Amino acid sequence: MSQSLDSIKVNGVSIPIIFEKETHLPIVTAQIILRCSGSIEDGKQSGLARFTANMLNEGTKKLGSVAFSEQLEERAIHLSTHAGFETFVFEISSLKEQFPYSMSMLKELLMDPNFTQESLLKVKSQTLGMLSSKESDFDYIANINLKKLIYKNTPMQEPTAGDSASIKALTLDDVTHFYHEHLDLSNMVIVAGGDIDIQAFKKELMDVLKVLPVGAKRQLVHFDANGDENNQTVHKETEQAYIYFGAPLDMSSSDSDDYKSKVASFILGESGFGSRLMEAVRVKKGLAYSIYSRNSINKSHSAFTGYLQTKNENRKEAERIVKNVIDDFVKNGATKDELEQAKKFLLGSEPLRNETLSQRLNRAFFEYYRGFKLGHSKEILEKIDALSLGELNAFIKKHREITQLSFSVVTN
Structure with missing residues (x-):
């Protein structure tokens, strides 16, 4: 069992693929990782990257949150999005036989995310509720304040989840703009493995990625x-x-x-x-x-x-x-x-x-x-x-x- 470094060329962009074939279980897993696309890109809108990831977990406009989730659950497919400080990640895993369907659902999500006012208000409510609970989480408070001390005047001083004021101020335009600015091919790395041949995986992947813009390569600041x-x-x-x-x-x-x-x-x-x-x-x-x-x-x-x-x-x-x-x-x-x-x-x-x-x-x-x-x-x-x-x-x-x-x- 070892990993190999391959690549796939999409719209003129060579995207690296880190891959391991593993046949012990009939499962396939993949991550689409966007570099320099996490909370480091929030700018003055603290919490924007993580908020955008949470919005993407609300499914598509066509199906809505509930129906989208039900279609995944019926086939035991996991599809989620999360934002770190440096990266923005789409994560997917399924049984081998359901992998083509899971990739088609990912394609629908990428093309038609549920960026609606209703979803915005729902995610705002959830995020503000979480932040409210953190007011009595003394570990969280001490840790956030430490970052403000040692990373003063850098993006690191801002909480990745944002604060009440920054979350309340977010608009649908903010989320949509962040998404379209950071979902591109030029900053992408693919990590995948499981019970699938690399060429078969590339075929499924190509159908998803070809709908995305090329974008411009972003440089990570230290x-x-x-x-x-x-x-x-x-x-x-x-x-x-x-x-x-x-x-x-x-x-x-x-x-x-x-x-x-x-x-x-x-x-x-x-x-x-x-x-x-x-x-x-x-x-x-x-x-x-x-x-x-x-x-x-x-x-x-x-x-x-x-x-x-x-x-x-x-x-x-x-x-x-x-x-x-x-x-x-x-x-x-x-x-x-x-x-x-x-x-x-x-x-x-x-x-x-x-x-x-x-x-x-x-x-x-x-x-x-x-x-x-x-x-x-x-x-x-x-x-x-x-x-x-x-x-x-x-x-x-x-x-x-x-x-x-x-x-x-x-x-x-």
Whole structure:
């Protein structure tokens, strides 16, 4: 079982296809991914990309939401749309025998989305209801405010779901314009697999894609997190302090040191019990049930982030310990035992991250998307296995920027 990189030419545009044939189950799955088309493209209309995706989940004008969904459910077809920060995705899966029909339904959706005033009001109501519930979600509040601190004056500071004011202000013209501006061939990648031959898949795909415009290739902009070490506290009626922290991480998505970042992140805070932060904050001090941190490396942004909950009265001590642990980690690096434990877990758990077709296709897509060749993940494992303590600690000490922490806190 391995993925291949193919392509299909539509209206003069060569569109890459990441494909894996898998015949264990009579199922076919596909994703149409539009690059530089997610929330990063919202501009001053926070939440627009995600709102547009939700509108597309309302079916077609011809059938309406209910009848469109019923036709899919009768044939056990999954068809949905969602928007990330960088990408806009159409996702479809079905039994092999229903795949031609599922692609015909996708074509109808692309040509005749249910962009009506009725659907607009329905999705607005649902979105505003969700945002209202988030007002008492203290993790959400702390996380959103952290992004505002470390990504100030960039699109990253805006909530991807929008806020009440931005959602209320959206019009049908806004949704229609965003959709037609971003649904094109020039920014498309196809990820597919299952019990189907690549040529048969291309035939079904061509019939869908030929109705779409060529468009112009969009360039993704990279936004750096800042190291201003700002703090923000929001006061709510809560028995716990919700603490989110973050700092810059000077790495790109195609960085050749990404495997060192995985190991360092695992040791510092991503491994749960046994991590530096967990040992210091929970095991030794009993200040939190859990604490977590990770290196987030994307094409548009990179940062070091983490979070914990603790009693309100322990908030300051917990923040102090977090700072001290990270300072010490950067200054003195990891130990030989920590490196060996990290290697055992990362290498030993690899089969669990590669079990399903969906997992393998997602991994292959991100290899391609980040600029690596397919199969890069195997090379990563080999590099991790050969990584020496000296090499790891030289990498850790080079990234002192992660000590420039900002804290976003919700407490009483």
